[in-house]
Amino acid sequence: MLSYFIRRFLLIIPTFIGITFLCFTVTRFVPGGPVEQAVLRFQQAAAQEGEGGAGSMGSLDKRGQISEEMMQKLKEIYGFDKPFYIAYARWLWRVMHFDLGVSDTYSRPVWDLIKEKFPVSIWFGLTGFLLSYSICIPLGVWKAVKHGSLFDTLSSVFVFIAYSVPGWTAGVLLLMLLGGGSFWNVLPLGGIESTTITHDSILVGYLLEGGKVSDLPAEIRSQHPNLKDDQYINSNHPAFQHLPLDRRARLATGSHADLTGFGRFLDKAKHMILPVFCYVLGMFASMTVLMKNSLMENLGQDYVRTAFAKGLSEKTVIFKHALRNSLIPIATGLGHMLSLILAGSYLIEKVFNIKGFGLLGYESLIARDYPVTLGILVIGSLLKLFGNIFSDILYCIIDPRIRFS
Amino acid sequence: MMITNSIKYYFVRLLAFLGFYWLFNQVLPDSGNPASTGESMRGLAGFILAVFSVIYLLPLIESGFDSFIIFFASPIFKRRWNKFKSMKRGYYSFIFVITIFVLSFFSEFLINSNALFVKYQGKIRFTLFSFESARTFGMKGYGVPNYRLMKQVYATRNQERKDRLAKGNATDEDKKYQEWGDDWVMLPFYPYGPLESLLDELPCRPPHPPTWAEKAWRQEFFDEKLFEFPAERPADAEIERMFGPEALKLEEIKLYHKMALAGMLSLKPGIEKPAAFQHLLGTDDRGRDVFARMVYGFRTSVSFALVVTFFDYLIGITIGALLGFYGGRFDMIMQRFVEIWSAMPFLYTVMIFAAIMIPNFWMLVVILVMFKWMGMTYYIRGEFLREKSKDYVAAARAIGCTDGAIIFRHILPNALTPVISFAPFAVVANVGSLVSLDFLGFGLPAPTPSWGELLGQGLGNLHKEWLIMSPTLAMFLTLLLVSFIGEAIREAFDPKQYSRLR
Numbered sequence: 001m002l003s004y005f006i007r008r009f010l011l012i013i014p015t016f017i018g019i020t021f022l023c024f025t026v027t028r029f030v031p032g033g034p035v036e037q038a039v040l041r042f043q044q045a046a047a048q049e050g051e052g053g054a055g056s057m058g059s060l061d062k063r064g065q066i067s068e069e070m071m072q073k074l075k076e077i078y079g080f081d082k083p084f085y086i087a088y089a090r091w092l093w094r095v096m097h098f099d100l101g102v103s104d105t106y107s108r109p110v111w112d113l114i115k116e117k118f119p120v121s122i123w124f125g126l127t128g129f130l131l132s133y134s135i136c137i138p139l140g141v142w143k144a145v146k147h148g149s150l151f152d153t154l155s156s157v158f159v160f161i162a163y164s165v166p167g168w169t170a171g172v173l174l175l176m177l178l179g180g181g182s183f184w185n186v187l188p189l190g191g192i193e194s195t196t197i198t199h200d201s202i203l204v205g206y207l208l209e210g211g212k213v214s215d216l217p218a219e220i221r222s223q224h225p226n227l228k229d230d231q232y233i234n235s236n237h238p239a240f241q242h243l244p245l246d247r248r249a250r251l252a253t254g255s256h257a258d259l260t261g262f263g264r265f266l267d268k269a270k271h272m273i274l275p276v277f278c279y280v281l282g283m284f285a286s287m288t289v290l291m292k293n294s295l296m297e298n299l300g301q302d303y304v305r306t307a308f309a310k311g312l313s314e315k316t317v318i319f320k321h322a323l324r325n326s327l328i329p330i331a332t333g334l335g336h337m338l339s340l341i342l343a344g345s346y347l348i349e350k351v352f353n354i355k356g357f358g359l360l361g362y363e364s365l366i367a368r369d370y371p372v373t374l375g376i377l378v379i380g381s382l383l384k385l386f387g388n389i390f391s392d393i394l395y396c397i398i399d400p401r402i403r404f405s
Numbered sequence: 406m407m408i409t410n411s412i413k414y415y416f417v418r419l420l421a422f423l424g425f426y427w428l429f430n431q432v433l434p435d436s437g438n439p440a441s442t443g444e445s446m447r448g449l450a451g452f453i454l455a456v457f458s459v460i461y462l463l464p465l466i467e468s469g470f471d472s473f474i475i476f477f478a479s480p481i482f483k484r485r486w487n488k489f490k491s492m493k494r495g496y497y498s499f500i501f502v503i504t505i506f507v508l509s510f511f512s513e514f515l516i517n518s519n520a521l522f523v524k525y526q527g528k529i530r531f532t533l534f535s536f537e538s539a540r541t542f543g544m545k546g547y548g549v550p551n552y553r554l555m556k557q558v559y560a561t562r563n564q565e566r567k568d569r570l571a572k573g574n575a576t577d578e579d580k581k582y583q584e585w586g587d588d589w590v591m592l593p594f595y596p597y598g599p600l601e602s603l604l605d606e607l608p609c610r611p612p613h614p615p616t617w618a619e620k621a622w623r624q625e626f627f628d629e630k631l632f633e634f635p636a637e638r639p640a641d642a643e644i645e646r647m648f649g650p651e652a653l654k655l656e657e658i659k660l661y662h663k664m665a666l667a668g669m670l671s672l673k674p675g676i677e678k679p680a681a682f683q684h685l686l687g688t689d690d691r692g693r694d695v696f697a698r699m700v701y702g703f704r705t706s707v708s709f710a711l712v713v714t715f716f717d718y719l720i721g722i723t724i725g726a727l728l729g730f731y732g733g734r735f736d737m738i739m740q741r742f743v744e745i746w747s748a749m750p751f752l753y754t755v756m757i758f759a760a761i762m763i764p765n766f767w768m769l770v771v772i773l774v775m776f777k778w779m780g781m782t783y784y785i786r787g788e789f790l791r792e793k794s795k796d797y798v799a800a801a802r803a804i805g806c807t808d809g810a811i812i813f814r815h816i817l818p819n820a821l822t823p824v825i826s827f828a829p830f831a832v833v834a835n836v837g838s839l840v841s842l843d844f845l846g847f848g849l850p851a852p853t854p855s856w857g858e859l860l861g862q863g864l865g866n867l868h869k870e871w872l873i874m875s876p877t878l879a880m881f882l883t884l885l886l887v888s889f890i891g892e893a894i895r896e897a898f899d900p901k902q903y904s905r906l907r
Contacts, residue, residue: 011741011744011745014745015744015745015748018745018746019745019748019749019750019754022754023754023757023758026757026758026761026762027757027761030761030762160885160888160889160892161881161885163833163884163888164833164880164881164882164884164885164888165877165880165881165884166837166840166841166880168841168844169840169860169877169880169881170877172860172863172864172873172877173873173874173877175864175867176863176867176870176873176874179867180867182868182870189867339750346752346753346756346845347841347844347845350844350845351864361753361756362756362845365756365757365760365847366760366846368761373757376753377750377753377754377757380750380753381748381749381750384748384749384750385748388748
C-alpha cells in the first residue's frame with residue numbers, strides 16, 4: 001500500500017517533466033515569440049524616429065533590419081540563444097529551485113504574481129465548491145429516495161437544463177439580465193469589490209464617517225503629504241481623529257474601503273452571487289446525478305436488504321447504512337476539486353473579470369508572456385497531480401475494502 | 406473474379422491515400438513563418454504520412470469498421486435499438502438533430518449571399534459556388550457582385566428596356582433581349598451570408614438589432630440622430646393627450662425621444678428602415694448577419710464535435726483494446742503513459758497550443774484529440790480484460806485466428822457498449838470545448854462563424870441582447886437535445902436495474 005503511494009509520488013516527476021517539456025517546446029518553435037515581438041517594437045520605434053527626421057538608431061541598419069549583435073543580445077535576454085533542450089534544462093533547474101523566472105510584461109517575479117492571485121481564486125472556488133456540495137448531496141439523496149416520483153422528474157428537468165448550459169455561458173446571460181444590460185441593474189458587472197459607491201447604490205447606507213482633507217489641522221495635514229486637499233478620508237484613516245467634530249459626516253460616495261465591516265461583507269457578497277452561481281451550475285448536474293446513482297446502487301445491495309429485514313426503519317437504513325457507502329465516490333472527488341478550487345476557472349474568471357489565477361493565465365497567453373504561462377502551467381499541473389494522489393488516499397481512508405497494488 | 410477483387414482492393418487504397426493526403430495537408434501547418442523563405446515541407450510530409458497511414462492505419466480502420474458492422478448487425482443491437490426507439494423523447498430528439506444536421510450541409514442553398522442562378526444575356530449560370538466578377542454580369546467593379554443589389558438593378562433595367570421597346574426607340578441590344586428573355590437573379594431563401602459585412606446596406610452602427618424589433622431600431626435611429634425633429638414643440642394639449650400630464654415637464658429632447666420610440670417621428674430623407682424579416686437576429690459588431698452565423702456555426706460546432714469524438718474513439722479504442730488484450734508489461738507501461746498524459750491540465754494545455762499555433766479546423770481537431778483520447782481507453786481496456794477470458798475467444802484462438810482478428814472481429818463487437826453509450830455525452834463535451842475556446846479567442850480562425858465568438862462579442866456589448874441570447878439559446882437547445890439522446894441511448898444500451906425493497 002505504502003509502496004503504491006511512493007510509486008505514485010515518484011510518477012509525478014516524469015509526468016511533470018513530460019507536460020512542461022511539451023509546452024516549453026511549443027513556445028520555442030512557433031513564430032511570434034518574445035524575441036520577434038521585441039524586434040517589432042524596435043522596428044516601430046525606429047520607424048517613428050525616421051519620420052521625426054532624427055538619425056537612425058545604432059542597433060538598426062539602413063533597411064530597418066535589426067543588426068546581428070543586437071539580435072544576439074535580444075535572444076540572450078529572453079533565453080533564446082541556446083538550443084531548446086538546454087534552455088529547457090536550465091528552466092527546469094531554476095524551477096526546481098523555486099524560481100519561476102521574471103514576467104516579460106510585468107517585470108516582476110512570476111511567483112509573486114501568482115501568489116497574490118491565489119486568495120481570490122480560492123475564495124471563489126471554495127465558496128462555489130462548498131455550496132455545490134451542500135446543494136447536490138441532499139438533492140441527490142432526495143431524488144434517490146423518491147425515485148420515480150414527481151419531485152424526481154421535475155428536478156431531473158433542472159439537471160438536464162444545468163447540463164446543457166455550461167456555467168460560464170449562464171454567467172454571460174445572467175450578466176445581461178442582472179448586471180445592468182437592458183434589463184435589471186441589480187448586480188455588479190464583475191470584479192471582486194466596488195470601486196465606486198454612489199447615491200443609487202444600496203450600500204450607501206453602510207459608508208463610514210469621514211471628512212475632507214482640507215479640514216484637517218495644519219500640523220496633521222503636513223504629516224500626510226500624499227493626501228490631496230479635495231480628497232475625503234474615512235474613519236479608518238489615522239488622521240481622522242484629528243478632524244474637528246463638526247466637520248465629520250457620513251460619506252455620500254466612496255469605494256469599498258470606505259464601507260463599514262458589514263458593508264464590506266455585503267459588497268463582497270454582492271460581487272460573489274453570480275460567479276459562485278456559475279461555479280455551482282458547472283458542477284450541479286454531474287454531482288447530483290452521481291450522488292443519486294450511487295445511492296440507488298447501494299439501496300439495491302444485499303446489506304440494505306438485511307438491514308430492512310432486521311426491522312430497521314427506512315430512515316435508519318438510508319441515512320446510516322446506505323448513505324455512508326454511497327458518499328464514497330463523492331468524497332474521492334474532493335481530490336480532483338483541489339485544482340479546481342485553487343486554480344479557479346479560466347472561463348468564469350474571464351467572464352466576471354475576477355483577477356485570479358485563471359485570468360492571469362489567460363492574459364499571459366494573450367500577451368505571449370511565456371514565463372508566466374509556464375509558471376501557471378507548473379502550478380496548475382502540480383495541483384492536479386497532487387490532487388489525483390490525494391483522491392486515491394481519500395479513497396483508501398474512506399473505503400477500507402480498496403487496496404491498491 | 407480475382408482481378409476485379411484486386412482492382413477493388415487497390416481502388417480503395419488509392420481513395421484512402423487521396424483522403425489521407427488531403428487530411429494531412431489540412432492538418433500540417435503551412436510553414437507558417439512568413440519570414441522563412443524555404444520550401445514548404447507540407448506536400449512531402451503529407452505524402453509520407455499518407456503512405457504510412459494507408460499501410461498501417463487503413464487495415465486498422467477497416468477492421469474497426471467491420472467490428473461496428475458486426476455490432477450493428479447483431480440481434481442484441483436490434484433489441485436495444487428497438488428499446489431506444491420506444492423512448493420517445495430521446496428518439497425524436499435523435500431524428501430531429503440528425504435531420505437538422507444533414508440539412509445544415511445544404512445551408513448554402515438556403516442562407517447565402519451568393520445567388521443560386523443568374524440569367525444574363527440569355528445565358529444561365531450557376532453562381533452559388535463560383536466567384537464571378539461583377540463585370541461578367543454587366544455591373545461595374547471587379548469584385549464579387551452584390552447579388553441582392555443586382556436583382557434590383559436587373560429589374561429596373563428590364564423595365565426600362567420594355568419602356569424603350571414600347572416607345573420604339575429600342576437599341577440593338579434591346580432587340581437581342583427579345584430573343585434572350587429578361588435577365589434575372591435567383592437568390593437563396595435568406596439572401597445574407599455569414600461572412601459578408603452589411604455595413605454599407607444598413608443605417609446606424611453595428612451591432613444592429615433584429616429587424617422585427619421596432620423599438621430597438623427606433624432607439625438606434627434616435628441615438629444616431631437620424632430622426633427628423635418637428636420644427637417646433639407640439640402644443641401642450643397635444644402632449645398631454647399623447648403621454649399624459651407628466652410629459653409636460655419634460656425637456657424637448659426627452660419629449661422627442663418619447664415620441665420617437667412611440668413611432669411618431671419620421672426618419673430623415675434617405676434613411677430607410679430595413680424590412681421586418683430582413684435580419685431575423687440582427688447583426689454582430691462587424692455588421693454580419695447573426696442568423697446566418699448561427700446556422701453556419703451550428704454546422705461547424707456539431708461537425709467539429711463529431712470529428713473530434715470520432716478520432717478520440719479511434720485512438721482510444723485501439724489503444725484500450727491493445728492494453729486489455731495483451732496485458733502484462735506492455736499494459737503496465739502504457740497505463741503509466743496514459744496516466745501521465747491524462748494528468749495534463751486539459752483546458753490550459755489546449756489553450757497554450759491553440760494560442761501559440763493559431764490553428765485551422767483540422768489543426769484544432771488534432772490538438773483536442775491529442776489531449777482527450779485517454780477517456781475511452783479505460784472502458785475499452787476493462788471490457789477487453791473481461792471478455793478475453795471467455796470461451797468464444799478461446800474458440801477463435803483454437804481455430805487459428807490471428808490476434809488482429811480476435812481483437813477486432815471477435816472481442817471488439819462485444820465491447821462497444823460503452824462507446825455507444827458515451828458518444829452523445831462526448832459530443833456535448835466537445836461542443837462545449839469548442840465554444841469555450843472560441844469564446845476565449847483561441848478557437849477557429851477569425852471569420853469562421855462560431856457561437857463562442859458571438860458570446861465573446863456579447864460580453865463586450867451587454868446591452869445588445871441578441872448577441873447573447875442567440876448563441877446561448879442555440880447552444881442550450883442543441884446540447885439539451887443531444888443529452889436527451891444520450892440519456893435514452895444509455896437507458897437502452899447500458900441499463901442499470903435498481904432493485905429496491907421499498
